[in-house]
Amino acid sequence: MPNASEGAPRAPARELPAPRAVVAGARGDCPIYVERGMLARLGDVAAQAVRGRRALVVTDSRVGPLHLAPALASLRAAGFEAAAETIPAGEASKTLATLASLWDALHRAGVTRSDLVVALGGGVPGDVAGFAAATWLRGVAVIQAPTSLLAFVDSSIGGKTAIDMPFGKNLVGAFHQPAAVVGDPLVLRTLPPREFAQGMAEVVKSACIRDAELLGFLRAKAGAPLSEEDAERVIAACAAIKADVVNRDEREGGLRMILNFGHTVGHAVERELGYGAVPHGEAVAVGMVAAARLGERLGATPAGTADDLAGLLARLSLPVRLADLPGGAACAPDALFSAMLADKKKLGDRIHFVLLEGPGRAIVRPLDPADVRAALPAIL
Ligand SMILES: NC(=O)c1ccc[n+]([C@@H]2O[C@H](COP(=O)([O-])OP(=O)(O)OC[C@H]3O[C@@H](n4cnc5c(N)ncnc54)[C@H](O)[C@@H]3O)[C@@H](O)[C@H]2O)c1
Ligand SMILES: [Zn+2]
Numbered sequence: 001m002p003n004a005s006e007g008a009p010r011a012p013a014r015e016l017p018a019p020r021a022v023v024a025g026a027r028g029d030c031p032i033y034v035e036r037g038m039l040a041r042l043g044d045v046a047a048q049a050v051r052g053r054r055a056l057v058v059t060d061s062r063v064g065p066l067h068l069a070p071a072l073a074s075l076r077a078a079g080f081e082a083a084a085e086t087i088p089a090g091e092a093s094k095t096l097a098t099l100a101s102l103w104d105a106l107h108r109a110g111v112t113r114s115d116l117v118v119a120l121g122g123g124v125p126g127d128v129a130g131f132a133a134a135t136w137l138r139g140v141a142v143i144q145a146p147t148s149l150l151a152f153v154d155s156s157i158g159g160k161t162a163i164d165m166p167f168g169k170n171l172v173g174a175f176h177q178p179a180a181v182v183g184d185p186l187v188l189r190t191l192p193p194r195e196f197a198q199g200m201a202e203v204v205k206s207a208c209i210r211d212a213e214l215l216g217f218l219r220a221k222a223g224a225p226l227s228e229e230d231a232e233r234v235i236a237a238c239a240a241i242k243a244d245v246v247n248r249d250e251r252e253g254g255l256r257m258i259l260n261f262g263h264t265v266g267h268a269v270e271r272e273l274g275y276g277a278v279p280h281g282e283a284v285a286v287g288m289v290a291a292a293r294l295g296e297r298l299g300a301t302p303a304g305t306a307d308d309l310a311g312l313l314a315r316l317s318l319p320v321r322l323a324d325l326p327g328g329a330a331c332a333p334d335a336l337f338s339a340m341l342a343d344k345k346k347l348g349d350r351i352h353f354v355l356l357e358g359p360g361r362a363i364v365r366p367l368d369p370a371d372v373r374a375a376l377p378a379i380l
Contacts, residue, residue, distance in 0.1 A: 016044060021243035031045075035183075039070050046180075053079060054110055055075050055080045056115075056116075057084045058105075059086055060090075063089070071145060072084060091164070093125075094127055117132060118142070123155035130160075146181065148198075149203070152183050152238070153203055159175045159177035198280060201282070205259075211241055261356070266284035277327065281318065291356070300363070305358075322380040
């Protein structure tokens with residue numbers, strides 16, 4: 001049966017800017033756009049991405065009132081019949097119930113195989129709308145339109161989608177490469193400063209593992225608010241790093257593990273202090289400094305790296321020691337160690353740790369858990 005919502009492919013009225021990076025997916029390339037004003041081109045990108053004319057934009061209750069109208073206007077101007085579904089803001093929305101509500105919304109909007117889902121928001125709408133798109137009719141196209149710094153540099157890129165379960169985060173999901181990532185750094189004007197700082201932790205992570213030049217740029221700029229031009233440059237650099245790592249290792253067999261720099265300790269800290277009690281970026285900031293100190297102790301990381309990194313993170317308003325976090329001072333090394341062993345990144349009887357070999361260079365080292373346990377008090 002012919003698809004009622006299918007139209008002839010439409011050329012965009014104006015040429016699109018060159019993508020900053022491209023992720024090669026099994027079902028086609030995913031161009032990543034990072035340009036100030038890009039949200040107004042969402043419809044043009046969508047028109048290139050799918051043949052259908054229907055789109056469901058999924059956003060959250062904070063982002064919706066701020067940025068949904070221009071997204072819908074752009075889609076409609078490009079000929080889409082665009083509907084919107086708003087989920088409550090926050091991690092608590094990454095549930096099966098939300099997923100079911102999105103399937104319902106997709107049904108009501110009449111979204112067919114050739115139509116489109118747009119995830120407009122931070123990592124929460126990105127993950128849950130991405131998973132809804134991955135599963136609706138066994139997979140429809142999704143465009144990620146990130147609005148948090150974390151989503152720009154991390155969650156919108158790479159195709160991982162997930163929901164949480166009562167017994168753990170991100171346990172159910174799918175790999176579903178977006179058809180495009182439409183990043184407009186101007187939306188960051190409305191992002192609360194603390195959320196911005198969370199994203200900067202991932203920015204620093206990207207620079208540490210892969211881009212010495214970006215690390216230098218961040219050092220030169222830290223301490224004052226980033227200009228919009230600089231924010232665009234930093235985001236584009238981070239998007240290119242993540243895209244490059246994903247292209248070399250789409251399903252997380254090896255290289256993609258370096259994206260976990262700071263996360264082995266970071267996840268353990270989140271688990272111990274309670275998800276939500278400590279924001280992810282703050283836990284990762286503490287975890288990155290700990291990993292740098294561990295690397296120095298093992299002779300894998302140049303001396304002074306950890307102090308340098310701590311200085312940079314502190315100037316970005318991020319914590320650098322466990323004791324800087326609420327409840328951190330009372331957190332016992334043994335408890336953290338157990339949390340670390342429970343993490344899914346542990347392979348066999350070794351803990352795989354991402355260590356820095358130098359600015360912009362990371363390696364994955366399988367470490368003896370006993371050595372990690374012994375070092376914990378000194379590195380935290
Ligand atoms: N799929 C992946 O590869 C991947 C990678 C990293 C993280 N994640 C997931 O991402 C989530 C965290 O992402 P997040 O920090 O973006 O969370 P989030 O989506 O909850 O956004 C954080 C807060 O900022 C608000 N917000 C977002 N953009 C805004 C804007 N422009 N103006 C005003 N407010 C805005 C949101 O409403 C929310 O309150 C977690 O669930 C995590 O598991 C996924
Ligand atoms: Zn992270």
